[in-house]
Amino acid sequence: MQRKIRTISLAAPITIAVAVALSGCGLGAGTDSPADVSGAVEGTITFQTMQLSPTFDEYINAAIDEFESENPGTTVKWTDIPSDQAARKVSADSAAGTLPDVMDLDAATLAPLGRDSRVVDMAVQAADLEERYVGSAWESFDYGATAVAALPWYLNSPVLMSNSALVQQAGSPAAPTSYSDLLAVSKEIAETTGKAGFQPTSIGFPNYLLSLGVPLVNDDSTEAIVDTPEAEEFLQSLADLYTVGGIPADSVTAAQRTEIDTFSQGETAYLETGPSRLKIIQQNAPQVFDAITIDQPLGAEEGTTWVVAHGLAVPQTSKNAATALAFAEFLTSPENQLALAKQSSVFPSTTESLEDPFFSAEPTDAATEARGIVAASLFDGGTMAKPPAVDAEYANTLWSSVQTAITGETPVKDALAAAESQLTELLQSRAQ
Amino acid sequence: MTATAGTVRRSAGRPSRRTPLRRHRWWVPVLFIGPVLAIQLTFLFLPLGNTFVLAFTNASTVGGGVFTGLANFATIFASAAFWDATAHTGLYIVLATPLLVGISLGLAILINTKMRGAGIVRPILFSPLVMPMAVVALMFQYVLSSDGLVNQILSGLHVISEPIPFLTSSQLALVSSVIVTVWKGCGLYTLILLAALQNVSRELDEAAELDGASWLRRTVSVTIPQIRGTIGLVAGLAAIAALRAFTEPYVLTGGGPGTSSTTIVLYLFTKGVSPGTQAGYASAISLVLFVFVLLFASISWAVTRKGRLR
Numbered sequence: 001m002q003r004k005i006r007t008i009s010l011a012a013p014i015t016i017a018v019a020v021a022l023s024g025c026g027l028g029a030g031t032d033s034p035a036d037v038s039g040a041v042e043g044t045i046t047f048q049t050m051q052l053s054p055t056f057d058e059y060i061n062a063a064i065d066e067f068e069s070e071n072p073g074t075t076v077k078w079t080d081i082p083s084d085q086a087a088r089k090v091s092a093d094s095a096a097g098t099l100p101d102v103m104d105l106d107a108a109t110l111a112p113l114g115r116d117s118r119v120v121d122m123a124v125q126a127a128d129l130e131e132r133y134v135g136s137a138w139e140s141f142d143y144g145a146t147a148v149a150a151l152p153w154y155l156n157s158p159v160l161m162s163n164s165a166l167v168q169q170a171g172s173p174a175a176p177t178s179y180s181d182l183l184a185v186s187k188e189i190a191e192t193t194g195k196a197g198f199q200p201t202s203i204g205f206p207n208y209l210l211s212l213g214v215p216l217v218n219d220d221s222t223e224a225i226v227d228t229p230e231a232e233e234f235l236q237s238l239a240d241l242y243t244v245g246g247i248p249a250d251s252v253t254a255a256q257r258t259e260i261d262t263f264s265q266g267e268t269a270y271l272e273t274g275p276s277r278l279k280i281i282q283q284n285a286p287q288v289f290d291a292i293t294i295d296q297p298l299g300a301e302e303g304t305t306w307v308v309a310h311g312l313a314v315p316q317t318s319k320n321a322a323t324a325l326a327f328a329e330f331l332t333s334p335e336n337q338l339a340l341a342k343q344s345s346v347f348p349s350t351t352e353s354l355e356d357p358f359f360s361a362e363p364t365d366a367a368t369e370a371r372g373i374v375a376a377s378l379f380d381g382g383t384m385a386k387p388p389a390v391d392a393e394y395a396n397t398l399w400s401s402v403q404t405a406i407t408g409e410t411p412v413k414d415a416l417a418a419a420e421s422q423l424t425e426l427l428q429s430r431a432q
Numbered sequence: 433m434t435a436t437a438g439t440v441r442r443s444a445g446r447p448s449r450r451t452p453l454r455r456h457r458w459w460v461p462v463l464f465i466g467p468v469l470a471i472q473l474t475f476l477f478l479p480l481g482n483t484f485v486l487a488f489t490n491a492s493t494v495g496g497g498v499f500t501g502l503a504n505f506a507t508i509f510a511s512a513a514f515w516d517a518t519a520h521t522g523l524y525i526v527l528a529t530p531l532l533v534g535i536s537l538g539l540a541i542l543i544n545t546k547m548r549g550a551g552i553v554r555p556i557l558f559s560p561l562v563m564p565m566a567v568v569a570l571m572f573q574y575v576l577s578s579d580g581l582v583n584q585i586l587s588g589l590h591v592i593s594e595p596i597p598f599l600t601s602s603q604l605a606l607v608s609s610v611i612v613t614v615w616k617g618c619g620l621y622t623l624i625l626l627a628a629l630q631n632v633s634r635e636l637d638e639a640a641e642l643d644g645a646s647w648l649r650r651t652v653s654v655t656i657p658q659i660r661g662t663i664g665l666v667a668g669l670a671a672i673a674a675l676r677a678f679t680e681p682y683v684l685t686g687g688g689p690g691t692s693s694t695t696i697v698l699y700l701f702t703k704g705v706s707p708g709t710q711a712g713y714a715s716a717i718s719l720v721l722f723v724f725v726l727l728f729a730s731i732s733w734a735v736t737r738k739g740r741l742r
Contacts, residue, residue: 087707088705090494091493091494091709094493094494095494095495096495112492112494116494116496118494118495249577249595249597250577250578250599250600252600252688253599253600253605253684253685253686253688253689391707393702393707393709395707396702396707400686400688400690400691404602404688404690404692406689407597407689409601409602409689409690422513429710
């Protein structure tokens with residue numbers, strides 16, 4: 001009898017736990033039913049941004065006030081979350097069905113929701129707005145299942161920063177104009193100064209290959225394509241560069257020392273990054289900042305300069321999708337985007353905003369020079385959206401596969417073949 | 433029948449002295465256990481149950497998913513990457529466990545002898561334990577980097593002409609993580625073993641000394657056998673710690689180069705947390721890992737128990 005009671009007492013909590021877990025995990029629920037965007041623009045919505053507070057409190061609050069006064073009966077509740085917590089919070093909120101009505105997310109963080117049709121498809125609900133956005137920004141949110149998962153908001157795209165002090169030490173070679181050129185110049189830098197040319201990164205590596213004409217994925221994103229002659233040549237050059245110290249020795253595996261750190265410490269000569277980084281370098285390394293010269297990004301000639309797009313997405317679970325969509329349209333309007341861009345170092349996603357003289361003014365310093373270059377590449381169609389399947393998980397897997405080739409432990413051809421196989425496995429697991 | 437007799441005897445004799453609380457004393461343990469049980473239910477059983485359920489679905493981190501039976505487990509066992517990670521974890525255990533036990537036992541024996549300054553050594557040994565593992569790993573990233581402390585010392589002593597690639601060599605990346613695990617863990621295990629040594633009977637040792645046994649002989653043949661159970665416990669704990677190794681390779685090398693320092697937990701993390709989104713698959717891996725931990729815990733318990741009986 002006692003044994004029976006003990007068995008029951010043990011089984012009870014486990015049974016309850018499993019039962020609650022079964023009911024809680026939404027088994028078989030699949031994606032939620034489509035949000036209704038046809039209702040009246042009224043009621044309360046929640047709006048979540050990624051690390052815009054407190055810098056842009058004034059701008060956001062003013063925009064919310066204007067929207068509320070233009071749409072009587074509406075209330076927008078704004079919350080801001082740190083960028084590094086966004087992915088986990090979005091996942092947790094999505095699993096719990098508590099996503100905010102309007103979300104400011106970058107294309108990579110939005111990817112899981114977009115792939116799973118958990119956000120309103122703007123290609124359907126806001127098709128008429130497509131023309132107003134930069135093409136690469138609109139395409140950045142194409143996840144297949146959701147053709148356009150967000151209305152593009154603000155953008156970032158790179159320039160090439162050079163440490164002129166190091167470049168002069170190396171005999172002032174001309175600034176590189178392509179990724180292949182970057183490897184050649186980096187070798188020169190390493191041989192003459194003993195410093196590295198640049199620090200390759202996991203997120204940057206797909207951009208290098210894209211720029212060289214490697215497609216990365218097939219048309220329907222079911223197979224990876226990275227084992228090409230262009231990729232092989234580039235990776236071999238990178239491995240050769242590693243042996244002569246052309247890239248920082250531990251950068252292949254060291255996650256903590258970012259490319260911004262090594263450049264700020266004067267250990268690398270070149271850094272391709274968004275203009276917003278200039279401020280960080282100025283604060284942390286004023287001497288290096290003073291030596292920075294700005295040039296066209298490395299994909300400029302091929303029109304393959306990368307773009308990072310932030311967009312405003314409306315989840316299918318929104319109880320007030322009509323108001324949420326209206327607010328997203330309002331915030332991404334050309335006037336509102338221009339106002340935000342003028343207060344920050346990000347770029348608007350509407351071509352009308354980019355036509356403003358603010359972006360074509362005569363450069364007076366590194367920041368204004370960088371602004372002009374980026375705005376021009378966005379306006380002239382010089383930027384390119386990465387295939388949506390090429391997200392952080394894809395980039396990590398690819399980078400992991402080529403690491404041993406860079407350090408010379410694995411033949412380049414073998415590493416690329418292994419990468420292609422692993423990446424195809426990853427893409428196919430997503431399709432299941 | 434007995435119960436009836438007892439009842440009759442009590443009603444026939446003096447009245448029951450049981451207070452209301454004593455009459456309902458089954459409530460007493462419930463009152464004490466209840467809050468703990470509630471916490472365990474919420475934060476242990478519920479997530480465990482959820483993990484168990486998710487392991488049989490194709491759920492992503494954003495939710496949803498449908499029942500897929502044993503598909504995740506079939507994928508796991510067919511995955512070269514999983515077996516690769518398992519092999520690295522096995523190597524981690526093989527390298528870390530003897531090192532942890534050996535160094536800890538050596539230090540415990542040394543401190544247990546009447547050594548001058550033993551009182552200072554104990555807190556020093558204990559200090560790595562209170563440091564967060566992420567901080568320790570980050571510290572070692574600088575110590576073991578190409579221009580780090582170790583390479584600078586070896587270079588300064590003209591032992592090496594080229595820096596040793598601790599963090600970028602497939603042969604050394606995992607070993608570097610093991611070094612961090614051992615540095616962090618041996619303080620705790622030394623203290624556990626020291627406590628055991630201090631409870632060892634001195635009489636046997638003295639008798640052996642009278643018989644002319646050397647210090648080494650007495651240590652190996654008299655002292656160590658008496659703490660065999662504790663050594664088993666420490667070995668088990670060390671093996672489990674190595675089995676769950678995550679922060680060290682994650683911070684030091686990110687599991688690379690390639691997958692040369694990817695352990696099971698790191699593999700699970702990359703699939704289900706960052707940057708991966710395969711919650712169902714990652715849950716299935718965590719169940720497999722749970723079984724591995726149970727296995728090691730059982731072995732440890734069995735060894736400890738055997739040691740006690742002796």
